[in-house]
Amino acid sequence: MTPRAGTPVLSVRDLAVRYRGGDGALVDALADVSLDLVAGEMLGIFGPSGCGKTTLLMAAGLLETPTSGAVRFAGGPAVTPGDEAALRDFRRRHIGFVFQKPNLVPFLTAVENVALAMVIDGVAPAEAERRAMGLLAMLDIAHRAGNRPARLSGGEQQRVAVARALANDPMLILADEPTAALDSRRGRQVMELLLAIARQRGAAVAVVTHDPRSVGLFDRVIEMEDGRVVAERNGSGRAA
Ligand SMILES: Nc1ncnc2c1ncn2[C@@H]1O[C@H](COP(=O)(O)OP(=O)(O)OP(=O)(O)O)[C@@H](O)[C@H]1O
Numbered sequence: 001m002t003p004r005a006g007t008p009v010l011s012v013r014d015l016a017v018r019y020r021g022g023d024g025a026l027v028d029a030l031a032d033v034s035l036d037l038v039a040g041e042m043l044g045i046f047g048p049s050g051c052g053k054t055t056l057l058m059a060a061g062l063l064e065t066p067t068s069g070a071v072r073f074a075g076g077p078a079v080t081p082g083d084e085a086a087l088r089d090f091r092r093r094h095i096g097f098v099f100q101k102p103n104l105v106p107f108l109t110a111v112e113n114v115a116l117a118m119v120i121d122g123v124a125p126a127e128a129e130r131r132a133m134g135l136l137a138m139l140d141i142a143h144r145a146g147n148r149p150a151r152l153s154g155g156e157q158q159r160v161a162v163a164r165a166l167a168n169d170p171m172l173i174l175a176d177e178p179t180a181a182l183d184s185r186r187g188r189q190v191m192e193l194l195l196a197i198a199r200q201r202g203a204a205v206a207v208v209t210h211d212p213r214s215v216g217l218f219d220r221v222i223e224m225e226d227g228r229v230v231a232e233r234n235g236s237g238r239a240a
Helices: 053-060 084-094 110-120 125-138 154-166 184-201 212-217
Strands: 008-020 026-038 042-046 068-073 095-098 172-176 204-208 220-225 228-234
Touching (some): 008 053, 026 053, 026 204, 042 053, 042 212, 053 172, 053 204, 084 095, 095 154, 110 125, 110 154, 125 154, 154 172, 154 184, 172 184, 184 204, 184 212
Parallel strands (some): 095 172, 172 204
Antiparallel strands (some): 008 026, 008 068, 220 228
């Protein structure tokens, strides 16, 4: 699903996530966070360690059930919290995740890693492989398609992971420090790829990052602190 640029994709309202820590004390990992994402835009999420960035991505990506608040996807079916099978299906079809570590399946080749999500979704293996090759080509990594992860560099593995996140043409891509394990050139390349995906495929992209050099790439940046959004501005640093 690739909505037209500017159409709403994700709406997060008054989201709160409260954990019970190891000592039994309650931690407000997320408090009162509201956020909208539209097709074609790339949002940067910044903030100090422990401020709730990962929790926000997890809740927005339906991997974490919020304590209160709502996560809605435009054009998508209503998802009932607790219905794990439906949530899993929805995530696989509509949301692409990229994590700090590529987490590729070690015994599958690059192309098989990308094709896997499509095959699970019912696409015939030959067709899934054809589409996976197209994605790898888009990410400039098709020449490594037959290699298993152990034979790929960190940057190559991360590009395969981005291709995998795109496999089902998601309307939303959530990336949690996707460049942390890469050198600055490779890191910049992955960020530029994510931006190109937002622009060319009409996905909404949210990226958690600590890298101040990437600020200029984002359409919008939010700053978090203690589970809250404390500032929002456009990517070039002017007030939004
Ligand atoms: N499963 C959990 N159980 C208890 N507390 C948790 C859990 N997950 C996160 N927390 C706490 O919630 C808060 C927010 O954590 P989160 O991982 O979202 O922060 P972050 O901004 O992504 O940090 P970092 O930049 O270090 O990755 C922290 O205080 C963290 O210790």
